[in-house]
Amino acid sequence: MKIKSQSADKAATIVFYIIAGIVVLLLAVFVGYLLYQGRDRLNLHFIFSAPVFGKEGGGIGPQLFNSLYMVFLSMLITLPIGLSAGIYLAEYAKPSKVTNIIRFCIEALSSLPSIVIGLFGLLIFVNLTGWKYTLMGGALTVSVLNLPVITRISEDALRNVSPSIKEASLALGATHWQTILKVLVPSAIPGLVTGVILTTGRVFGEAAALLYTAGMSSPVLHFSNLNPLSHGSPLNPFRPAETLAVYIWQVNSEGLAPDARKIADGASAILIIAVFLFNIVARIIGRSLNAKFTGKSSRK
Amino acid sequence: MPKPIKKSRKINFYYLKHEFYGKALVTFFGLFLILLTLLLVVFIASKGFSTFTKDHVSPLQFLFSTLWKPDRDLQSGGPVVGALIFIIGSILISVIALIISTPFSIGTAVFMTEISPRLGKKLLQPAIEIFVGIPSVVYGWVGLSVLVPFIHRVFGGLGFSLLAGGIVLAVMIFPTITSVAADALRALPGDYKEASYALGSTRWQTIRKVLVPSALPGILTGVVLGLARAFGEALAVQMVIGNSIRIPGSLLDSTVNLTSIITMDMGNTVNGTVWNNSLWSMALLLLVISFLFIVLIHKIGSKGRVQR
Numbered sequence: 001m002k003i004k005s006q007s008a009d010k011a012a013t014i015v016f017y018i019i020a021g022i023v024v025l026l027l028a029v030f031v032g033y034l035l036y037q038g039r040d041r042l043n044l045h046f047i048f049s050a051p052v053f054g055k056e057g058g059g060i061g062p063q064l065f066n067s068l069y070m071v072f073l074s075m076l077i078t079l080p081i082g083l084s085a086g087i088y089l090a091e092y093a094k095p096s097k098v099t100n101i102i103r104f105c106i107e108a109l110s111s112l113p114s115i116v117i118g119l120f121g122l123l124i125f126v127n128l129t130g131w132k133y134t135l136m137g138g139a140l141t142v143s144v145l146n147l148p149v150i151t152r153i154s155e156d157a158l159r160n161v162s163p164s165i166k167e168a169s170l171a172l173g174a175t176h177w178q179t180i181l182k183v184l185v186p187s188a189i190p191g192l193v194t195g196v197i198l199t200t201g202r203v204f205g206e207a208a209a210l211l212y213t214a215g216m217s218s219p220v221l222h223f224s225n226l227n228p229l230s231h232g233s234p235l236n237p238f239r240p241a242e243t244l245a246v247y248i249w250q251v252n253s254e255g256l257a258p259d260a261r262k263i264a265d266g267a268s269a270i271l272i273i274a275v276f277l278f279n280i281v282a283r284i285i286g287r288s289l290n291a292k293f294t295g296k297s298s299r300k
Numbered sequence: 301m302p303k304p305i306k307k308s309r310k311i312n313f314y315y316l317k318h319e320f321y322g323k324a325l326v327t328f329f330g331l332f333l334i335l336l337t338l339l340l341v342v343f344i345a346s347k348g349f350s351t352f353t354k355d356h357v358s359p360l361q362f363l364f365s366t367l368w369k370p371d372r373d374l375q376s377g378g379p380v381v382g383a384l385i386f387i388i389g390s391i392l393i394s395v396i397a398l399i400i401s402t403p404f405s406i407g408t409a410v411f412m413t414e415i416s417p418r419l420g421k422k423l424l425q426p427a428i429e430i431f432v433g434i435p436s437v438v439y440g441w442v443g444l445s446v447l448v449p450f451i452h453r454v455f456g457g458l459g460f461s462l463l464a465g466g467i468v469l470a471v472m473i474f475p476t477i478t479s480v481a482a483d484a485l486r487a488l489p490g491d492y493k494e495a496s497y498a499l500g501s502t503r504w505q506t507i508r509k510v511l512v513p514s515a516l517p518g519i520l521t522g523v524v525l526g527l528a529r530a531f532g533e534a535l536a537v538q539m540v541i542g543n544s545i546r547i548p549g550s551l552l553d554s555t556v557n558l559t560s561i562i563t564m565d566m567g568n569t570v571n572g573t574v575w576n577n578s579l580w581s582m583a584l585l586l587l588v589i590s591f592l593f594i595v596l597i598h599k600i601g602s603k604g605r606v607q608r
Contacts, residue, residue: 265445
C-alpha cells in the first residue's frame, strides 16, 4: 500500500514535469517558428518602407509608426486619469458602496471583450464626434481598454509603498496631498513603470478594438512633413491609421498583396520581438529603479 | 509678534486649498470610471435594443432561432435575424478551449507552487508573461498558417474548424487560468500542507486531496476568467474558424461565433438596417455575458470565504 502510493507520487511528479516541459517547449517552438519564418523580412527595408498595393516587396513602415504613435497618444491620455483614479482608490476611498461600485466597474471594464470596446469607440469617437476613422479615435478607444488596467496598477503600486514612509511624511507636518505627490507617487514609481511598460506592450498588439476606430487604411505619409495639423503629416492624429496588428489581420483576410504570407510572417516576427523588448525593458527598468529607490532610503 | 502668525495662517490656507483641489481631482477621476462604464453600457444598449424596439424582432427569436437571413428581400418574407448559430459557436469553442487548457493550467500552477518553485519562478513565470504579451492576431496567424494546414492533413476536412479555434483559444487563455490558479495555491496557509505531510501523505496525495480542493474557489475564478476571455476573443478565432454560418456537426467542421460575425459584417452593412442592428444586439449580448461572468466570479469568491 505504501509502495503503491509512493510510486503514484513519483508518477505524478513526472507528469507535472512533462506538463511544465510541454508549456515551455510550446513557447520556444512558437517564438522560434515565428522568428524563423520572418527571418528574411527582418531588414530595414521591410521595417521602414510603405506597403505596395498589389505587388510584392511592400513594407510595414507606416503601420509600425502608427502603432508607436497610437501607444504614445493613448498612454498620454490614460496615465494621468488612471494614476488619479489609482490615488483615489489607494488613499481616499473609504470602504463604501460607491467604492464597491468603482471596483466592480474596473473589473467589468477590464473583462469586456475588446471588440465591444471597439464598437463603443465606433459609436463615440467615430460617429458621434464625426471624425470618421482616426488615429485619435483609436487612441481614445484603446485608452478605454487600458484605463482599468492602469488604475489597478497605480493602486497596487501605491499600496505597496511602505506605510512608515507615509507616516514619516505626515509626522513632519506635510498634508495628505503633499505626501501623495511628493512621497507616495515617487516611491511607487518602480511598480508603476513596470506595469505601464507591460500594458504598453499589450496596446501594441491590440487589433480588435482598432478595426472600426482607427480604420484599416493608412494614407500616404510624408515623413518630411512634421506639422501635426497638416494633412498627410505622420503626426496628424486625425487621419486613418492602420496599426501593425490590424495590418496582419487585414493582409490575410483581404489578400492585398501577392506576398501576404511573407508580410504576415515578417510583421508577426516584429510584433513578437517588440513583446520581448517590452518585457525585458520592463524588467531591467523595474529592477534598476527598485535598486535606486531602496538604496536611497537605506542611506538615509 | 502678530505678523509671522498671520503669514503662517495664510500658508495653511494655501495648503488646505491644494488638499481640497487634489482630493476633488482624484475623486472625480475615480468616479469617472463609473461614468465611463455607464456610458458604455447605455450606448451599446441603445444601439443593441433597436433590433427589438425599432425592427420589432422578438428577443426570443433573436436568441433561439437559427434562421440567419439578414438580407432576404421583402417578397420572401423580409430579413430574419436569429443569432443562435453564433451563440452556439461561441459556447462550443469556449468550452473546447477550456477542456484543453484547464488540465495544463492547473498542472502548471501546481508545478510552479509545489513541485519546483525555483523553476517556476525562473522559467515558467517569464514564459507565462510572454504568452500573455503575444498579440491575438499573432496567435491567429500561427493558427492559420500552421494549425489549419496541420488539421487538414492529419484529420481531413478543410482545416478551418471548431478544433482549430479551440486550440488557438486554449493557448490564449492558458496564462490567465494558470496565474490565477497559482495565486490561489500560493495563498493557502502553510499548515494545510504541513498537516497533510505530518499525517504521512505523499506530495501527490497532498496536492490531490488537500491543496487543489482547498484552492478550488480560486482555481474556478481563473477558469471563469479564462472562459470570459475565450468568449470575447475576436480576431484570432475569426482567422481559423472558417466562418461558415451553420451549426457544426463535428470538431472538424467550420462554424462561426458572435465575435467573428460582428468583426466581418460590421464594416459592410449599412447603419440602421436590421442586419447592422442585429450585430449591435450581439455586441450587447457579449457585454451582458461578460458582466454575468464577473458576477459569477464574485459568487465563487464569497463562497470560498464562507468555507474558510
